[in-house]
Amino acid sequence: MSKDDQIEVIARNRKAKHDYHIEESYEAGIVLQGTEVKSARQHNVNLKDGFALIRDGEIFLHNIHISPYSHGNRENHDPERKRKLLLHKRQIRSLIGKTQREGYTLIPLKMYLKHNIVKVELGLAKGKNKRDKREDIKERTAQREMERALKDRTYGRER
DSSP, rough: OOOGOEEEEEEEEHHHHHHHHEEEEEEEEEOOOHHHHHHHHOOEEEEOOOOHHHHHHEEEEEEEEOOOOOOTTTOOOTTTTTEEEOOOHHHHHHHHHTSSTTTTTEEEEEEEEETTTTEEEEEEEEEHHHHHHHHHHHHHHHHHHHHHHHHHOOOTTOO
């Protein structure tokens, strides 16, 4: 595998899996200005509050913060502007049908470099309620306890 085939993760949306049930994920290109690409390569991206909306057959990413490039001049970009996502038309039509269902939304899961091109992984998600979040925390805790017990048993330590 050559260096160009590797994927370098720029930013992750860590709250996404905590706040949403992710049904499907899609890889999308993103239209960026020159200084945005340079800033993204420096990992100055925040996906936390981001979401995607479909308008007139096009998908736009909102509330993504890409910090201004440190060596930029007056031509620097607006950090909070909406950015167009690039998907195939049939994917967009499919997403239109799926997002019109009750409670579904599009959220960015991660931004990464693939073949030196900035890509975004979009997730088709449905919001979790408080009970679901508590159940997830209980499951993670139980899993952690099981792994700890197995590890202690394997190495001959008893508690």
